[in-house]
Amino acid sequence: MFQLHYVDQQLIDWSIKQRRHFHMYPELSGQEYQTAAYVREKLGEFGIPIMEKFSKPSVIAHFKGTDGEKTIALRADMDALPIIEEGDKPYSSKVSGVMHACAHDGHTATLLAAAKWMSENAHLVKNNIVLIFQSSEEMSPSGAQQLVKEGVLDNVDAIYGIHYMSNIPLGQIGFPVGPFMASSDDFDIVIEGKGGHAGNPHETVDPIFIASHLIQAFQSIVSRNLNPIHGGVMSITGIQTGMSYNVIPDKVILSGTIRALTQEGAELMLRKTAKLTEYICESFDAKGHLKLIEGTPPLYNHQEACDVARGIIEKTFGNEVFSSIEPVFGAEDFAFYVKEKVGAFIHVGMKSENSSYPHHHPKFDLDEAAIPAGIELMIQLAVNA
Structure with missing residues (x-):
């Protein structure tokens, strides 16, 4: 299906074996210590030194190129999700209530295979390569944000990451230039009113009634x-509130999410949410408390990195493989990297009979036929970016 230049069947088989191992032994965000130990062991076998100054369980390694004038970072995420896996795969999760339902097992195996290839073909790699095996993509606090704070991108010229996607056909690879994925900030709003008997609403400050006004007003922010x-x-x-038929409660809690494709848009939405909460609640003699749960910023693909990636994809796999896909409102903490340095996030398609369920579904699985292209792309970015 794919034209492969550096990847052979032996490396493909090895990578699939690693992917199935990771799938059988998934770990939640911030708990990927066994996964990290396995990655460390393999990197040690490859003779690639690990940079120990970064927070565990993330694993950061540095491959020294033959030239070394340019440094390229390649990133894979390692965490799984709190989902009970369904299906009868021979490599199903052996950890109760935890599964790789977002292809991070494939990302880790792919980058590990690229590292293996680099160690065996060091004379072909001019660039220095920073290998980022990142913890905690799925949940806050973000592993990417922490690594950026610790300086993982110091001296890095560009960063690239891939994601295997079940909504893009197998055989397609793509991304948009500019805004790609949305910011994601969650919130809880506590509306404190005055409860009482449902037959005497005039004696209360009804937080449910006030919540209905807030919900309607919030829609005006976007429109x-x-x-x-x-x-x-x-x-x-x-919406969390009372359970009695004849009692108006004291309190209502609203929960939700705010997403935007630009930082300016995200900041505006957050400001307006806070103002509407305060002013509408006050106008009804209630108190409104907004608790913001900060997530990820918008993910922005830089033109320079996109030009490099698209050129590599079309030269390696053919012009028909590249697809200029539309932005999406899912979130991804790779956004923290491209907020600091030039970079691009790339979606590798795997939609097929073997990968027909959406991400985060109990029956989700990665079509391993997509892995050869993922490895080839990572190697090409290391060699030619």
Whole structure:
């Protein structure tokens, strides 16, 4: 299916074996110590030194190129999800209630295979390569954010990452230039009113009634305050309050998420949410408390890195393989890297009969037929970026 230049069947088989190992022994965000130990062991076998100054369980290694004038960072995420796996795969999760339902097992195995190839073909790699095996992509606090704070991108010229995707056909690889994935900030809003008997609402400050006004008002943020060019979504996803038929409660808790394709859009939405919460609650003699759960910023693909990546994809696999896909409102903490340095995030398609379920589904699986292209792409970026 794919034209391969550096990758052979032996490396493909080795990578699939690693991927299945990771799939059988998944670990949640911040707990990937066994996965990290396995990665460290393999890197040691390859003779690639590990940079010990970074927070565990992330594993950061440095491959010294023959030239060394340029340094390229390649990133894979290692964490799994709190999902009970369904299906009868021979490599199903052996950890109760935890599974790789987002292809991070494939990302880790792919980067590990690229590292193996580099160790065996060092004379072909001019660039210095920083290998980032990152913890905690799925949950806050972000592993990427922590590594950036610790200086993982110091002296790095560009960074690239891939994600195997079940909504892009197998055989396609793509990305947009510019805004790609949305910011993601969650929130809880506590509305404190005054409860009482449902038959005497005039004696209460009804937080449910006030919540209904807030929910309606929040929709005006996107429709009437946000420049449509920026793109944003606000969703209320939870309401917690009383359970009696004849009692108006004291308190309502609203939960939701705010997402935007630009930092300006995200900041505007957050400001307006805070103001509407304060002013609407106050107008009804209630108190509103907004608790923001900071997530990831928007993910922005830089033109320079995209030009390099697209050129490599088309030269390696053929012009018909590249697809200029549309931005999406999913979030990804690779955004912290490209907020600091030039870089591109690339989606590798794997939609097929073997990968027909969406990410985060209990029956999700990675079509391993996509892995050869992922390894080849990582190696090409290391050699030619």
